[in-house]
Amino acid sequence: MFFKLDSFALVGVDAVKVTIEVHLSRGLPGLYIVGLPGKAINEARQRVRSAILNSGFEFPVKKIIINLSPADMRKEGSLYDLPIALAILAGSGQISPGCFNDSCFIGELSLDGKINPVRGLISMTEKAVDLKKKYFFVPAINAEQASVFKEIDIIACLSLKETIKTINSGSPGKNACRRADPDLSCNNCETDFSEVKGQFKAKRAIELAAVGMHNILLIGPPGSGKTMLARRIATIMPCLDLQQCIEVTKIQSLCNETSNGIITDRPFKNPHHTISRAGLIGGGVYPRPGDISLAHRGILFLDELSQFPSNLVEDLRQPLENREVIVTRNQVSYCFPSNFMLVVATNPCHCGFWGDRENRCKCSEREIKRFWKNLSGPIMDRIDIRVFVSRLKEEDYINTELGENSEKIKKRVERAVVFQGNNNKDRKIKYNSEADAATINKWLAGDERLRKAAFMVGKRFKLSARGLSSILKVSRSIADLEESKDIEDEHILEAAGYRAIKTYG
């Protein structure tokens, strides 16, 4: 007796179809799983048997062979328990397989027949939609996450017994989850920009960074509020749209199986500087996304950049450029998206007080230069906005007047992002920070005055080509914030203010 049904496996963040074939034949009774199963899948034999028996069904006394096809792909995890159990039951004629061709199944069984949640469900749902399936049987705990897709009926399965009841009824669509519009409002509301006192320049710089998704460097002495500012950046960024929410949820659900519903908040990742290479970039024996991918569509905040090993920082170069990272392990390449805003904070020197008004810095000129040498280089080139965060004075500290709140800033940013989108409609880019040489050339080409202003600024501050293009990108964001079609002189002037960190000597 032969039977088959569809399930999924995860490759990186994406799912691929796996067909589960079952063959029941005469012979020594036993359950054999072939098709490169991992340890957890092999152990499914025990779980499936117990679950079937405990749900009041009969485990066939036959030689059962399960094949996971494609058979040459290594498969991991406990997510095939439910489809294997159903395949065996259908193969032995205990349930009617009417809807199986239009369905796919995923879930881990516990011994009493309850269904436990799995990782990466949202990617599988996406794949199921692609395959034009009608029904997707998922663990009840994960169901909310999967139900953001409207094209497919999601059937939440609490236990094996219940699932079989649904299947036997012939029309599983009746039991599908309600497909409500997901609530996409973000609630990063534990923090607010109004709590930050002073720092007008840094706040403005952050607003611009949020508009154009520019990478930003915060320099400042200890206790000046770099971390405080960085934590609040997400509160002024525009809300994610559904597609972006799905992207974020896909990645997050790879690492966190209990996550319920879709994630609407922009992620904020703040790795400690002792993080390993695999932890930051992604990797491991079964490659998992690193922090740069977990920060996708959100913020990767590297506090105390000088403490990070330089090879780790250098590793960021390629993901920053390509906005994705490709991890190759065991002849398989996994591609994780990593389109994040890099926020970097550092002290200005070893003791942290360089540039302090009371001249408390104890570093020699050479030590300061060496400190900056460790930071500078290709990574610094990719940071468009560099801003100094100065220490608050005592009188400012006790000032209880609140600044502008995040809500207000966010409204401005959202408007600017829409304007920016319209402006860049005929180009490939979405954000100004993605602008390449050709795009910048186009900005320059139409405007004689702009060329002149750029030349002046470049000459005055002795900027490199990269520096100048950074300034142009930032000034485009300023223009967007003011909803101006052209980049004006004053936009360039302001942008130059976020670049020209004074050198020494």
Next chain:
Amino acid sequence: MKINASDLVKQYRRNGDDIRAAINYFKNNKSPERSRQLTFGGFKENKKEMENNGGSVGILEYVKKHRLGIMHIGNKDYPPDLLNIFVPPPVLYYRGKRPDDKLFNIAVVGSRRCSHYGREVASYLSRNLSRIGITIVSGLALGIDASAHREAVKEKGGSIAVLGNGPDIIYPPENRDLYKEIEGNGTIITEFAPGTPPLRTNFPIRNRIISGLCKGVIIIEAGQRSGAMITGELALGQDREVFAVPGSIFSPGSRGCHKLIKSGAKLIEDIDDILDEFDHLFKEKNHIAAEVVDKKNIRKQKRPGDISLKDIKLEPLQSKVFEVIGCRAKSFDDISICSSLEASRLLKILLFLEMNGMIREYPANYYSRSTKCGTF
């Protein structure tokens, strides 16, 4: 700390040189071409040591090959001011222009670890002195020295850098660009033979040349025991004018300057205070009448603090911001509050003012009026 001339002689002896012998040798106007005693290790009388140190042929070839200049105490154009110090260097190696005495030289020395204020003062004074043709002498160190050189080489007077190592070594390496600039409009000068490393004992010795080349020494930001103070002491011993720039009474970096002022050094606020002491020299060198006119112009110039807004044409908002910014550095937040402008607008105005040289930005978002803004 007191450095006696005899200490310097001792220092030479330690190297196995006899500086007296060298001075006498060259004063008798024997050309160095024939002297076999001049070597990479200094002036050697012992034949064996001569050979160990490469011999004179080696060094002269080296000088020629690397386009260095060489000048000895017997030469007619040997700097006359240097001639009458207690232990004049018998041989000078140089790079760039051969030193001449068109007008006169003034030394600007100070701490390597200086404040923004010190750096500004050094730039301001050197720029304006060099503008009227006075050559600024300093030691090519970081901090005050570098600021003084950097501004002086851009103007008429140029600059002389006196090194504590061989003429072919750039120390500190951070000043590589500056070294080249001085080569272009000025002189790199040293008494140490090519290849001499920058030993710490060399620097007090070369300080006597810095003060020796000059009519006066300006000391900006010197700690109580610093190289600049040594130069000051040496200058007094050489009968030079000593000027000191006051700083904050709380700043340890200015304590040396204040000590000098207390013991009779002239407190200076502007180059007027310096030029007043040299009026007789301007008369002597009347062939440089043009400079004297310049000097008068300079006197009309205003210091940044004295500038009123009537002198410069600015738009209302710009002048409002400029008015708020004083000569002491003010933070961005303070300027924003005082001028009641939001960050985005303020930043544009600040950048505009900075581009035009009216103000300067310091690290940590501090701004002050620039010393250049008086020349508008």
